[in-house]
Amino acid sequence: MAKLGMLLSVSLVIALLLLVETTAPQGQAHAIDCGASCSYRCSKSGRPNRCLRACNTCCQRCGCVPPGTSGNENVCPCYAKMTTKNGRHKCP
Template identity: 85%
Template structure:
C-alpha cells in the first residue's frame, strides 16, 4: 500500500511541475511581452494631444498586441493596429 500512495504523490508532483512549466513558457512568436504603456508613451510623445493619443494607442495595443515603431507611420509592421477604425469609420490608432 505504501508504494501505491507514494506513486500517486509522485504523479501529482510531476503534473504540477508540467503545468507550471507550460504556464510560464511563452508561446511561439511571442519571445517578449510588449509594454503598451512605454511604447505608447513614446509613440505619442510628439502628439499635440498626448493624453488622447495615449488612450487610443493603449486600446489598440491591448487589442493587437503591438505598436508600430517611431512616433508616426510604420503601420505596415502591425496591420491590426493600422486597420482598426472607430464607429464613424475613422482611423482609430495613432
C-alpha cells in the first residue's frame, strides 16, 4: 500500500513537471522578425554591416529590438544591458 502511494506521488510530480516544461514560455520564444527590426534599426547607421551583425545577435538573445533608429532602450532592458567584453554597449 505504501509503495502504491509513493508511486502515485512520483507520477504526479513527473506529470506536473512535464506540464510546466511544455507550457512555460521560453526566453527565445518571442515572435519577432529580427531581420526586419534590425534593418530598420540600422537604416541610418554609418556602419550598417557592423550594426546589423550586433543588432541581430542582441535580438536573438533578447527577443526584442527597441523601436526607432536609436534610443528607446527602456522598451527592451535586456538589449540595453548587453555589453561587449570591453564593457561597452553591444547593441546599437
